[in-house]
Amino acid sequence: MIFRRSGVLALIAGLSFAGVSASHAQSFGGIAQGAEQGALQSVTGSSGGTSGLLGSLGVPSLSSASSGNIAGLLGYCVQNDLVSNVSSAKSTLNTLTGKSDVTSDASYASGQQGLLQLADGNQLSLSSLKAAVRKKVCKAVTSKASSLL
Incomplete structure (x- = not known):
């Protein structure tokens, strides 16, 4: 580019x-x-309704992310003040990390570092995204994490 x-x-x-x-x-x-x-x-891959690495809203798909990766990412988002409701996000995070399969997931540690594990085996670093996109991703992560409870 x-x-x-x-x-x-x-x-x-x-x-x-x-x-x-x-x-x-x-x-x-x-x-x-x-x-x-x-x-x-x-x-x-974000031209007119097609979804690639980043969807049309500039947010990557979380559908292939494991529950461990989502929990780790939520921790990253909370730690970096990227969530709007910190107390709710912390509560969700505490519940998720209380599950043994979540913290033992290898991608949990990656998530804590702000790395989203993609379906193709690659990683997307949230720190490489613009601040507004990071916040959108964290909003989606919070929503996805809540759905895992």
Whole structure:
């Protein structure tokens, strides 16, 4: 994505030196923005209703995450103040971690580090996401964790 952006910027700069007016150069900025968004969509798989790594709302699917990973992620979310109702989230977390199969799950420790285990075996680090997306993910994690009780 960085290469595309710099390539498009080089194209704009080249056209500017070639005598293209500022208004035309600005319209190329829209092309650059569209190219950047297209590149992002190809990475995330989030174009018009299809779901990839990140769904259309920018939140990854939690359907394949184990209960241990969800509990670990909830702990991460609570610890990093990413939940709106801390007392409810802590209560849910305490109930989940009271189950032996949850804390013995290998992905529980990954979740505590903010790593979501994906269906394809890869991990998504919540810390790599923008703050607003992290909060959305934590909201979804809280909801998923509540459904596991």
